[in-house]
Amino acid sequence: MPVKAKLIGKMDVRAYTMVGALILIWLLFGLMNDTFLTPRNLSNLFTQMSVTAILAIGMVLVIVAGHIDLSVGSIVGLTGGIAAIMSNWWGMPTVVVIAGTLAAGVALGLLQGWLVAYKAVPAFIVTLGGMLVFRGVLMGVTHSTTISVSDSAFAMLGNAYFARSFGWLLAAAAIICIVWSSFRSRASRQKYGFTVSPLTFDLLYAAGASLLVIAFVTVVNSYKGIPFPIIFVIVLAVIFSLIAAKTTLGRHIYAIGGNAEAARLSGINIKRRTLGVFVFSGLLASIASIVLTSRLSSATISAGNMAEMDAIAACVIGGTSLMGGSGKVTGAIIGALVMTSLDNGMSLMGLESFWQYVVKGSILVFAVWLDIANRKKAGK
DSSP states (O other), X not given: XXXXXXXXXXXXXXXXXXXXXXXXXXXXXXXXXXXXXXXXHHHHHHHHHHHHHHHHHHHHHHHHTXXXXXXXXXXXXXXXXXXXXXXXXXXXXXXXXXXXXXXXXXXXXXXXXXXXXXXXXXXXXHHHHHHHHHHHHHHHHTTTOXXXXXXXXXXXXXXXXXXXXXXXXXXXXXXXXXXXXXXXXXXXXXXXXXXXXXXXXXXXHHHHHHHHHHHHHHHHHHHTSOBHHHHHHHHHHHHHHHHHHHSHHHHHHHHHHHOHHHHHHTTOOHHHHHHHHHHHHHHHHHHHHHHHHHXXXXXXXXXXXXXXXXXXXXXXXXXXXXXXXXXXHHHHHHHHHHHHHHHHHHHHTTOOHHHXXXXXXXXXXXXXXXXXXXXXXXXX
């Protein structure tokens, strides 16, 4: 079997394994607590997942490029505080608040990216310093107080729901894309002479993915409809999946993470690409802050605390290698859903908070060990 076909098969198996693990987690918590699988709780779970998922989308690109960003949680807190100050203290309209928040996120990402790319300061040190500095600035500008946000338009971004009919339109569009993408990929592999899986397999994949879409829409429509934050996650996931898989920028990012020296010799501008991934990370952190601040209707000095750990864990659980060079946005979304499901399920069971840290930390270590073991096995 050609190498490319083998790689595709391995990635598919990992993706299916993650979906299977997620289903098992849901069934386990569903058996232990009657509330977990109710439409209301699952809808809230998807909403809670949105912040981690948005951060994980940006984190995937950073890790794939061979770096790490420990500051995203503090950027969420600081840009959320900026949004609340602009809205509450300065009385600015929602559009200006959003634009200002996004600009702040881009500026923070640009600063850190410049230090990493052009001043050769290790990303771990730059972003660790950023994590502390940004949290300190947040405490300073907010005077360590909670700032409420009363703007109803801003509040809709994290709390409103789309009409049920919109959910079914979205489901129809998603199913069409799944079927088209599946058979287009099959035709492309056949065109270039790669081994393809049996047609039955592709049909089962399309049918299974379509059933998951239908199940998701059915569940959220049974409560209030699709939450606004989930639409942000879907749109951002599609955009950055296309950037990663279909653009020159995306191919350059993977090349840098896979072998930076080979990428440099092939003419890739490593400094510019590195700067770009940190700008993306800052931008997505500011989007996450808008969702979180809107959901809570306030900005607090603890907002985004430890969010960077959840984002990194979501990426690793979803198949992104900390060694760089491999990872997918869709995997990070699944990883974010796994992390949020564990949080939600353990909270419903009334477990003490220390168990959540123990379980999530253990899963992160296991996921990294599994990635290293698979790489060693592939190298033999």
